[in-house]
Amino acid sequence: MPGVLWFRRDLRLHDHPALHAAIEAGPVAPLFVLDQPLLRGRWSSSNRTAFLLASLRELDAALSERGARLHVRFGRPADVVPRFAAEIGASDVFVSRDYSPYARRRDAAVARALEAAGIRFHARRGTLVHEPEDVRGAAGQPLSVFTPFFRAWSALPLRAVLPAPGRIPCAAAEPGHIPGLSDLGLPPAVDALPPAGEAAARGRLERFLAGPVCAYAATRDRLDLAGTSRISQDLHLGLLSPLEVVTRARAAPCDAGKFIAEVAWREFYHHILWHHPRVLREPFQPAFAAIPWRDAPADFEAWAAGRTGYPIVDAAMRELLATGYMHNRARMIVASFLTKDLLLDWRLGEAHFMRHLVDGDVANNDGGWQWAASVGTDAQPYFRIFNPVAQSKKFDPEGAFIRRWLPELRRVPDRYLHEPWTMPADVQHAAGCIIGRDYPAPIIDHHAARARALAVFEAARRAASSPAGR
Numbered sequence: 001m002p003g004v005l006w007f008r009r010d011l012r013l014h015d016h017p018a019l020h021a022a023i024e025a026g027p028v029a030p031l032f033v034l035d036q037p038l039l040r041g042r043w044s045s046s047n048r049t050a051f052l053l054a055s056l057r058e059l060d061a062a063l064s065e066r067g068a069r070l071h072v073r074f075g076r077p078a079d080v081v082p083r084f085a086a087e088i089g090a091s092d093v094f095v096s097r098d099y100s101p102y103a104r105r106r107d108a109a110v111a112r113a114l115e116a117a118g119i120r121f122h123a124r125r126g127t128l129v130h131e132p133e134d135v136r137g138a139a140g141q142p143l144s145v146f147t148p149f150f151r152a153w154s155a156l157p158l159r160a161v162l163p164a165p166g167r168i169p170c171a172a173a174e175p176g177h178i179p180g181l182s183d184l185g186l187p188p189a190v191d192a193l194p195p196a197g198e199a200a201a202r203g204r205l206e207r208f209l210a211g212p213v214c215a216y217a218a219t220r221d222r223l224d225l226a227g228t229s230r231i232s233q234d235l236h237l238g239l240l241s242p243l244e245v246v247t248r249a250r251a252a253p254c255d256a257g258k259f260i261a262e263v264a265w266r267e268f269y270h271h272i273l274w275h276h277p278r279v280l281r282e283p284f285q286p287a288f289a290a291i292p293w294r295d296a297p298a299d300f301e302a303w304a305a306g307r308t309g310y311p312i313v314d315a316a317m318r319e320l321l322a323t324g325y326m327h328n329r330a331r332m333i334v335a336s337f338l339t340k341d342l343l344l345d346w347r348l349g350e351a352h353f354m355r356h357l358v359d360g361d362v363a364n365n366d367g368g369w370q371w372a373a374s375v376g377t378d379a380q381p382y383f384r385i386f387n388p389v390a391q392s393k394k395f396d397p398e399g400a401f402i403r404r405w406l407p408e409l410r411r412v413p414d415r416y417l418h419e420p421w422t423m424p425a426d427v428q429h430a431a432g433c434i435i436g437r438d439y440p441a442p443i444i445d446h447h448a449a450r451a452r453a454l455a456v457f458e459a460a461r462r463a464a465s466s467p468a469g470r
Contacts, residue, residue, distance in 0.1 A: 001091040002027040002171030006081060007070070008103075008238075010096040010126050011052075011059050012198040013164040015241035018124040020162055022094040029088050029171040030063055032056055033081065034074045037102065039184055043354040043362065046181055047324035048233075050189035051196050051358050055237055056178050058197025068170035072178050078109040085119050088171045093119060096126035096238070099270050100362050101277040128267050129243045130156050132274035135267075142275040144284075144377045149271070150264050161244045192323040193358060194233060201234035205245060214254035220262075221329045223312075224400040228327065229259065232359035235266065242267070262328075269367030272377055280366055283375035287464035288382075291375070291456060293345040302443050303338055304352055306405075309435075309442035311418060312392035313337050315405035322405075324358040329395055335372030336386035341449040343456060346373035374457065382457035385450045392418040408438045 005022040007030060013019065022028045039049060060070035073080045085093055093114055098107065111121040125131060135143060135153050143149040181188060194200065208229040212219075219227030234240045246263055249256040273279060283289050302308050306317035316330035326334075331353075338349045350369040354360045370376025374384075396402055399417040403410045409420060411431040416423045421435050421442055428434050435441050 002029055002088050003092040003094060004028075004081070004085050004088070004090045005030045006077075006093055006095045007032045007059070008095065008098055009236070010238035011055050012201075012239050012241065013059075013062055013066070014198065014202070015126070015162045015244045016096070016164075017126045017162060018094040018096045018122070019165065019168075021122060021124055022092070023165055023168060025092055025094075027169040027171040028068060029071055029084070029090065029173055030059075030068055030168075031071045031073065031081070031084055032059075033077050034072065034179070034184070035077055035106075036075075039186070043351075043360065044186070045355050045357070045360055046186045046189040047193065047356060047358045048360050049184065049186055050181055051193050051233060051324075052237060053178055053180065054193070054196030055198075055239060058199065060175075060178065062198060063168065063170075066165060066168045068168040069175045070178075071173050072176035077106050078113050081110050082113045082117050082119065084173070085114065086117060088173050090171070091119060092122060094122045094124065097123045097131070098127060099132065099274045101273075101280060104277075125159070126241065126243075127238060128270055129153070129158070129246055129263070130267065132271045135271060142271065144272060144276075146265065146268050146378045149268050150261060153264050153267060154260075158243060158247055161241070161247050190322060190324050192325075194230070194325075196239075198239045201231060201239035204229065204231050204234065205240055205248070209248055209252055213249060213252050213256050213259055216256070217258035220258065221395050223316075223327050223330055223396045224398065230325075232361075235263075236359045236361045236364075266361075266364055269363040272367060273363040276377075279370065279376070280362065283373075284370055284377040285375050285379070288373075288375040288457070288460055290463070291460050294343045296342065296344060299342045299443060300338075300344055300348055302440070303334070303342060303344075303349075307440050308337065308444075309421065309440040310337065310388040310392075310446075311399075311402045311406055311409060311420065312388050312396060315396075315402045318405045320353075320356050324356055326353075326357065329391075331368060332372055333386055333388060333391050335369055337388055339369075339373040340385040340453040341388070341444055341446055343449070343453055346370065346375065382461070383454055385453060387446060387450075389419050389446070406439070408433055 003022045003025045005019055005028050010016060063070050073084060081093060114121045130153055134156060137143050219225050231240055235242055242263060246260055249260050306314035308314055313334050316326055316334050320326045335349055338344050339346050346369045350365055353365050367376060371379045374380055374382035399414060402417060409417060412420050412433055420439060433439055
């Protein structure tokens with residue numbers, strides 16, 4: 001009897017355990033369900049949806065080359081998947097495991113509906129390198145600190161990478177239609193999205209492993225250099241198998257350990273979300289649940305628009321608006337500025353990132369924001385507050401990144417570029433950049449803001465550790 005392969009965050013043919021299991025069982029009907037809660041819900045994003053839709057078109061083309069088609073349906077998965085399975089007379093539905101609270105509820109509902117119809121539901125590995133149940137401490141406990149997690153994660157054996165199938169026996173059904181953003185009622189995406197689909201993702205990985213991976217440890221934090229892999233959106237949608245990425249990085253002609261550790265950070269936050277789903281609604285550390293975040297909409301809007309007066313923050317935020325991308329170092333800088341300098345709730349930044357990031361991933365985005373705000377698991381200490389000027393000078397030393405995204409500062413001399421408010425009036429006129437007119441003055445004094453944040457976090461820590469706060 002035929003089976004259904006329900007694609008979700010695994011839009012590839014290489015190293016796809018669920019696909020191989022489905023082919024072994026008989027003819028396959030590949031399915032993707034356009035699920036409204038994901039498309040129009042809390043984390044709706046035109047950029048991410050446009051990249052998804054383009055990747056689905058590429059997946060359909062790759063399937064067609066192997067004798068199959070991608071069947072696209074709209075609706076609630078608990079209704080759509082059993083109905084589609086019944087339509088083709090399927091006895092089994094195969095998926096790659098997914099880990100968010102929503103995904104777990106969705107899959108449980110689908111499994112129940114399939115069981116009621118006499119159809120089996122099979123969840124396979126494939127989204128992560130190692131499953132949340134497999135990475136444990138010495139006493140069998142889940143790990144919430146990265147260093148012991150990475151040690152345990154690294155010690156586990158890797159399964160063999162699976163090849164892409166040469167031919168896929170297909171169960172016939174009406175393919176359906178892959179819509180555009182306007183069909184879904186979503187506004188346009190940015191023009192600068194990366195090429196979509198598995199082939200493009202594999203090309204990015206090939207180029208990175210061919211050379212840049214060997215300099216990754218030294219260049220990964222530089223905002224003015226192309227020192228990162230740029231595969232984060234590919235891992236998010238499963239255009240690349242993280243297991244294949246790690247396997248191939250381990251075989252690189254150099255020490256790729258730092259890059260592999262960054263892949264492990266991605267896994268760490270997925271494991272945290274699996275074991276502690278509450279983190280999507282509250283801080284991992286209860287001690288900081290009662291921080292009195294400021295209510296300052298104008299400050300948030302200045303941050304979101306890249307108009308804070310701090311060039312490194314503004315350049316990063318404008319790149320995000322223009323491209324749907326932000327470098328990881330820049331994410332840490334702007335997140336520290338929002339939560340420590342402006343003392344605004346990290347959840348505001350989390351939501352803003354999810355609206356714009358092409359690689360927006362619930363687990364990683366939440367984990368990163370809680371880390372920067374010092375409220376999460378294994379987070380930076382609350383007294384570590386990034387100085388935006390020092391970060392700018394260190395990670396964009398010649399100002400190439402700033403000048404690219406802040407054209408109003410292009411003629412500002414190097415000595416003033418990282419803190420343009422220090423320019424004398426005659427230099428401002430010569431540079432064609434009057435502070436307060438052409439570029440904003442700083443919306444806050446970093447040193448005063450740092451002292452305020454330290455006092456607020458220390459007060460929260462003391463209140464939580466007092467007898468009354470326990």
